[in-house]
Amino acid sequence: MGDERGWTPAQMLSVFAVAATAGGIWLLVRQWTWGEWLAWAAPLVFALVASCVVASGSVLHALYADSLDVTPDDLDVPAIWQAASAVKLLGLLSFALFVPALWGIAKHVHAPFVSPVERLGVPMYVATQMAVVVVCGLWALDSAGDAVKDLRTAAVRRAELPSYFGVEPEWTCVEPTVPAAKLSTRGGVLSPERPYVSFGEAGGTVVLWDEPAGKALQTPAEQVRLVPAADGSVRCTFSYATLPKGD
Known part of the structure; x- marks a missing residue:
């Protein structure tokens, strides 16, 4: 109007x-x-x-x-x-x-x-x-x-992601807080070195979209840390070697 x-x-x-x-x-x-x-x-x-x-x-x-x-x-x-x-x-x-x-x-x-x-x-x-x-x-x-x-x-x-009636997908680097052997994922294997399309946390679960694989990936929110990424072309800097030895 x-x-x-x-x-x-x-x-x-x-x-x-x-x-x-x-x-x-x-x-x-x-x-x-x-x-x-x-x-x-x-x-x-x-x-x-x-x-x-x-x-x-x-x-x-x-x-x-x-x-x-x-x-x-x-x-x-x-x-x-x-x-x-x-x-x-x-x-x-x-x-x-x-x-x-x-x-x-x-x-x-x-x-x-x-x-x-x-x-x-x-x-x-x-x-x-x-x-x-x-x-x-x-x-x-x-x-x-x-x-x-x-x-x-x-x-x-790897461009800006469109929203849909309150659904706000974002480019996100997903950093595990536990060793790879203890990381629980459903729908695929998490690759911390590249960004994912993230739908945020819901019910204690982080929901991601893995476009190369063409499917959704889910992991417990307590086992990862979400770091916003500028877009899909950035390279995430996470390394499992940075985790404390006690984890």
């Missing part, structure tokens, strides 16, 4: 859709009979409840994590960003209200096709709901997939 170049066609279309949806739903509700309340209100309430349940699970973060072969808990995403991703998903699901809104406008202006189509109201609404859920699922897959693709592209180029 603060762009001095003005609104894009997509933004103007979105404003029209929001205004038409709000106005159409109001026109539809004020014309309802008791029978229509039962026929339409139940699907509307169900759609709202189902949308909230789906979005509350942070679907976008789950898809993002799954593409990296980790779990959402491994990413330790702040609650505010989980809520932001839920709002994003609910925004798309809300387009399920657009069809009944247009129907409300058509009934208000007494469009000639209203009477023959009115008998198909509920089946049409159910079909629309299913279509919107499918489109929303495809969009969510594309959103998370594109984010992971951008992350891996940046990792290959």
Whole structure:
């Protein structure tokens, strides 16, 4: 909204859709009979409840994590960003209200096709709901997939890493605090001489992305020390010889 170049066609279309949806739903509700309340209100309430349940699970973060072969808990995403991703998903699901809104406008202006189509109201609404859920699922897959693709592209180029709804990957040198023989890793062998893409610590575990190997690497947080790196091209200076002899 603060762009001095003005609104894009997509933004103007979105404003029209929001205004038409709000106005159409109001026109539809004020014309309802008791029978229509039962026929339409139940699907509307169900759609709202189902949308909230789906979005509350942070679907976008789950898809993002799954593409990296980790779990959402491994990413330790702040609650505010989980809520932001839920709002994003609910925004798309809300387009399920657009069809009944247009129907409300058509009934208000007494469009000639209203009477023959009115008998198909509920089946049409159910079909629309299913279509919107499918489109929303495809969009969510594309959103998370594109984010992971951008992350891996940046990792290959050893460049700045992109964030995604509160997920903040960083280039990090991982320095073991125990001898190599005692270092516990899952998903591969840690190479302290090069930086990794780190997602930080979550639940006592450090989650790393090893781009050359194309998989995630996890190690107990108590066995390593994380040192921020400027980018992926630096060489980490750690040596096991620097560890105290008693370790």
